[in-house]
Amino acid sequence: MSDQPEARAGEAFDHEAFDHKAYDHAAFDHEAYDCVVVGAGPAGLSAALNLTRARQRVLVVDSDRPRHAATMLSHGFITRDGVPPHELRRIAREELERYPEAEVLRRASVDSISRDDGSAQAGDAWGSAAAHPFTVRISGRTAAGARTVRSRTVLVATGLRETLPALPSIRAFYGMSLFSCAACDGYEQGDGPVALIGETDDLYARALLVGQWSSTVTVFTNGVAPLTAHEETALGDRGIRVERRVIDDLEGERGAIAAVRLADGERIPVTGGFVRPLWHPIVGFLGALDLDTDDSGHLVTDRDGRTSLPGVYAAGDVAAPGPQQLIVAAGAGARAAAIITHDLLGVTTAH
Template structure:
């Protein structure tokens, strides 16, 4: 017998939604989280129905309270250090944080919902403006930056596509490639027809005064005035604790899943950003978590005949 039917690792929207769906299905659920989300620097989250503008940590707090209101729910503040397969499921170990003790538990199934680790372009003060004047999610924060003089900073091959999306919110957009050939000449010409400029010179820093971003300082000393903007990080899934279990990854290094969140290892499911090409909007991640919970619950019932 396992200590819990399911362990949900990660309490963002995907993990909370999965945990809630499973505990409402009368499963015993262990939810483990460190409360250090990737979007912690963001002051407001947008696009989540009935919660538009809610602070990300507040959304997580509300979700946890709903989950913990059910008798089968257990929350542990911790970081999962490792997972081992057992004849009946899995044994996981977690290091406790914020006064919580370390945890060893056996579980029948696991839902991976630990999201992504992001690496920002190598610009010294970029993180100081990240979450306030600079953001990564266009769909989440584009409306709040409408009609401003915007920068898009990145070094990835999809930079032109991101610029196209941002151009619907502002007619004053400059793409900064930081000296990297991330935008082709054909893409530059196409964007120019939409009024978008490409700045290929290396960046020295992002500058500002009185708590507001005022421009992008180039390596040659010129400062180009900008009020706000977007940055394109590199993302990798936060799944080191799965090492050795044989969970298959796709060509992008994300967890490969079927349409219902099943991984290549029976009993391990995944939901949210660790399965998606780039961060999902919060409401999409929550829906993904609910879908995975429904599939896992049905799988636990076994065949009808």
Template sequence: MSDAAAVYDVAVVGGGPAGLSAALNLVRARRRVLLIDSNRPRNSATLVAHGFLTRDGISPLELRKLGRDEFLAYEGAEHRMTLAQRISRVDGGFHIACEMRGKASEATARTVLVATGLTETLPVIDNLRAFYGTSFHSCIECDGYDKRDQALAVIGEFPDLAERALLLSQWSDDLVVFTNGADVVTMVEEDALDARGIAVDRRTISGIVGDRDGVTGIRMTDGDVVDRVGGFVRPGWSSELHYLDDLDPDVDADGLLVDDGHGRTTIAGLYVAGESAAPGPQQLIVAAGSGARTAATINRDLVGGIRDLADAVQ
């Protein structure tokens, strides 16, 4: 169905749950939709995803494949496995320049939906990445149940660490908070955690101890090993939106796109869904709902209102 001269109604940048949900709803609204995605999700290290109704325990990559297959079954749907490099204004919409592995392509669309989500940066701790997605996770709501009643570590270098530990206490009462030397837990917070039986260790971490069977402990730089079998880490999150530099949309203090609550950004015709506008990672089903909501907004805006029609016939 690809046609280089065609103008798509919507270009959806990002093929996670938000982008796929939006693309599916838009193509069902009889819109010509281009899905631009490299299939490199933030949660690719996670073996199974939880909390998605009817798909609990599915592989995130399998969920994406099922979503793409459903989308591509409709007339007007197209998917390109590539990366958006630059989006700029042109008459009637936007020009999207893409490139991946040296192969360039371009497209023109009346509207653009940004759904590229977040990029994670883990603390610099030996062996942490080796156990990330199996023994260690980042989303407590997603994976807390599967770590229930275990001896867990809560690792992070951000001020929300104490709140995350408190949340995790719903699933386990054997928790140790590790700040990795960062001053991110106040004494008031430490006292509150202590009252819940949660210890705070402010030492710097040397590495994660474990083998093929999993994690056995957290090694500190002083040589001490604290027995743990896994836990949760608070990564740094960033939204890589360099491809929007020509448009210069408003972003918040976290670098996320500002929207009106319905997916409209400060640039007419540019929309956002999922984690590109939300503070921190979302559960997959929440991101999918965000995509469906923004898709409805885009379709209504493309149809136009009764006043637009009245103005056009005068």
């Protein structure tokens, strides 16, 4: 194990034991950074912007495969309500890349991150293993894009991958008339008949939530979701119908869902809907760090984004099960950036 402090998430951070020595940035090694940000969604880009404005040298590794790529419009982001998510990313990257302290690697991914066991000493050179204990191995879409860099800290903002119910046409409607986030897209559903499709054990709670935005909701369990008889009765008392039969497919044209077709051939008309995917935090490249995770695989952090290993932070959907909104992730990234700067300096002030 490392000589760095072993505080677990939520425990007090040992500033005296952690390396927070000031370095001469004018003499930096071009492959050494104050922070490597893994992921360029709202959490990662927000963190990177705030870190660069604190004059930290930052490398952002952007796979350019955002989970919201299928979504036409984003909502609930102050000053940007109704803006396409790809436009938010474009603006954020453009703003970040104005700063000389920031570097963005596009169409790249992190293969692994390891941590040197040595502890920093006064006089350690910028870019040395002691001063920059994290080694980050990066690959691009071609062999020429491979790089290995060192960093004082790492921020994980990789988000989630999703597995949708196995319906043949579901991708044709996902992001256009079928969504996963009720808070993000519920308002536009109006009062038309809405479907909630899912096979997860939280379907009852999701149905109650979707009922906030639509008065005509049908929950489709696809024959497998574990809704109890008591839960079905409780939903019925709220005017929410439960359909337990197996789904054959979805019907509609040009991204607009029109009906859920059941295996027995019956069609249930809908004008929109929600789906409850299975979520998979993107953390496979972190195996060598042995970070604490919860039962769902999310990274466990304290309220400031510190993981169980000092020097590694997490923000956005990879670190918590929700709410999965762009503005929430961006706020988490900004907070983590402030904490990283404070930790590197060894200060504990709230401002």
